[in-house]
Amino acid sequence: xxxxxxxxxxxxxxxxxxxxxxxxxxxxxxxxxxxxxxxxxxxxxxxxxxxxxxxxxxxxxxxxxxxxxxxxxxxxxxxxxxxxxxxxxxxxxxxxxxxxxxxxxxxxxxxxxxxxxxxxxxxxxxxxxxxxxxxxxxxxxxxxxxxxxxxxxxxxxxxxxxxxxxxxxxxxxxxxxxxxxxxxxxxxxxxxxxxxxxxxxxxxxxxxxxxxxxxxxxxxxxxxxxxxxxxxxxxxxxxxxxxxxxxxxxxxxxxxxxxxxxxxxxxxxxxxxxxxxxxxxxxxxxxxxxxxxxxxxxxxxxxxxxxxxxxxxxxxxxxxxxxxxxxxxxxxxxxxxxxxxxxxxxxxxxxxxxxxxxxx
Numbered sequence: 001x002x003x004x005x006x007x008x009x010x011x012x013x014x015x016x017x018x019x020x021x022x023x024x025x026x027x028x029x030x031x032x033x034x035x036x037x038x039x040x041x042x043x044x045x046x047x048x049x050x051x052x053x054x055x056x057x058x059x060x061x062x063x064x065x066x067x068x069x070x071x072x073x074x075x076x077x078x079x080x081x082x083x084x085x086x087x088x089x090x091x092x093x094x095x096x097x098x099x100x101x102x103x104x105x106x107x108x109x110x111x112x113x114x115x116x117x118x119x120x121x122x123x124x125x126x127x128x129x130x131x132x133x134x135x136x137x138x139x140x141x142x143x144x145x146x147x148x149x150x151x152x153x154x155x156x157x158x159x160x161x162x163x164x165x166x167x168x169x170x171x172x173x174x175x176x177x178x179x180x181x182x183x184x185x186x187x188x189x190x191x192x193x194x195x196x197x198x199x200x201x202x203x204x205x206x207x208x209x210x211x212x213x214x215x216x217x218x219x220x221x222x223x224x225x226x227x228x229x230x231x232x233x234x235x236x237x238x239x240x241x242x243x244x245x246x247x248x249x250x251x252x253x254x255x256x257x258x259x260x261x262x263x264x265x266x267x268x269x270x271x272x273x274x275x276x277x278x279x280x281x282x283x284x285x286x287x288x289x290x291x292x293x294x295x296x297x298x299x300x301x302x303x304x305x306x307x308x309x310x311x312x313x314x315x316x317x318x319x320x321x322x323x324x325x326x327x328x329x330x331x332x333x334x335x336x337x338x339x340x341x342x343x344x345x346x347x348x349x350x351x352x353x354x355x356x357x358x359x360x
Contacts (some may be wrong), residue, residue, distance in 0.1 A: 006215045006248045009239035010271070019199050019207045019235060021056055027192070028060055029167075032067045033145070036162045040192050044180065045170035047196030047343045048331040050236035050277050056196065057136045062170050068131035069166070073104040076143035082151050083122055084135060088123040098323070118162055121154035125163055132164040140171030140179060154184040159187075167191075174329035197231030208242060215244065217255055223262035230266040232346035236277065240269035269349065278351045292323045293332070296341060297352040303340040 024043075031040035043060070045053050050194075061071040072087050074080045127133045134170045137143070158165050169179070173195070180188045185246065192339070205228045212219045219227075227245060231238040245265025295312040296304060306324065310317040324341060327333040334344040343349055 003215050003217065004238050005243055005250070006197055006211050007239045007243035007246060009236065009243045011271075014291055019238065020120050020203050021052070021059065024056065024194055025059055025063055026114075029063050029338075030167065032069070036159070036164055037043045037108060039190070041166040042159075042166040042188065042191035043166075043194060044176050044188060044191045045168065045196065045331045046173040046176040047170075048334075050234060051196045051198070052235040054138050055235070056194070057138055057168060061134060061136060064132070064134040064166065067132065070127050071136070073136045073138070076137050076139050076141075076148075076169075078144065078147075079330070081147050082136065083119050084151070085123055088127055108155075120150065121157055121231070123160055124154060124165065125161070128158065128163040128165045132166075134166040134168070137169040140169050141175035143171075143179075145182060146181075148179055149182065149184050152188060156187050161218075167297040172173075172329070172331040174331070178297070193343060196209065196235075196295070198229075199235060200233065201228050201336060204228045204231050204233060204238055207238060211244075212257065215246070217249065217257060219257040219262075220259060223257050223259045226259065226266060232271065234346050237269065237346065240272055241265050244268040244272075245345040273347060274351055278345060278348055281345060281348075282332075284330065285327065285332065286323075287329055289323045292320055292327065293343075293348070294356050296343070297349045297356070301349070303336050304330060306341055309341065312345070324350055 020283055021353075022204055027040045028043065043054055046094070047053050055263050061073060064071050070088075073085050074087075104152065124133055124135070135151070137151070137185035140148070155167050169176075169222065171179075179185055180191070203223060208219065227241045230241045241262075242265070245257050245262045246333065248261035248264040252261070254261075269340075282293075285293070292309065296308045297310050298312060300306075307317050309324075310320050313320060325335065328335060328341075331344050331350070333341050335341055
């Protein structure tokens with residue numbers, strides 16, 4: 001009987017190993033144990049696509065559930081505040097809530113209100129009293145600032161009241177920055193900032209070895225080195241190359257991943273990565289931004305000078321600065337230092353060169 005493939009290269013699916021995230025999870029667990037007011041109960045997670053933001057949110061939810069917390073996970077597209085409220089009230093099986101407003105510390109008496117988004121804070125408070133509550137919001141770049149203000153303001157009030165709550169949100173770096181600098185949400189600047197970056201080759205190699213061993217499958221040094229190199233420190237690519245190398249081995253009914261299995265796995269993984277990560281990212285860019293990316297690709301490997309990109313486009317650097325900024329905000333391009341740009345997503349350069357050549 002074949003062993004089940006332990007690698008999970010599906011968006012948001014928890015992989016067998018949360019590589020390099022143990023300290024974050026440990027700090028969060030301690031914060032839940034230490035009660036309201038512990039700083040790691042507020043967390044903002046940033047990083048490029050596929051670097052493991054959703055996976056980390058899922059892992060935080062698992063930690064909270066193990067402590068008896070109710071966990072509400074939402075994506076930040078339109079209406080997420082109402083979805084949070086709906087999830088909270090469905091669990092409590094109530095159609096209305098009683099709130100006790102006050103002014104200057106004096107009670108104004110209890111009033112019955114209909115279920116609506118204005119009850120969000122009260123619903124969260126009620127659940128936090130009986131279970132503890134973690135709210136996670138993913139893909140912050142898709143959120144309206146108005147809804148983030150609504151949720152953020154209610155969470156800030158609950159924290160001031162000493163409620164047993166925790167809050168974690170994740171998104172692209174520019175979107176995270178945009179939320180915490182909003183004048184009504186500056187308290188989120190105090191949230192622990194977890195910036196997910198590429199993994200070291202050591203971390204990736206260790207993960208491959210451990211995951212293969214748990215699945216009772218051996219892997220040779222050459223095969224492991226090839227997988228590590230192909231993963232490029234990118235957590236999603238770790239899962240892809242591991243998955244397809246494992247499958248190649250399984251089709252031979254073998255208990256070992258050979259170099260040929262690894263080569264086959266990398267070949268299939270690269271195609272999947274193109275379709276699952278690179279192509280969707282490029283669909284979001286304008287024609288001018290795409291031209292900037294192609295010019296970057298044609299400037300050669302590694303970080304390239306912004307002036308060289310502009311020269312290839314035949315324009316002054318100031319004429320393309322807005323395109324560069326938008327691509328950086330979209331986490332497709334990064335600026336490792338002043339005057340330089342590089343691709344934030346691995347294999348983007350190769351993809352652009354191959355596909356642009358096909359069009360010409």
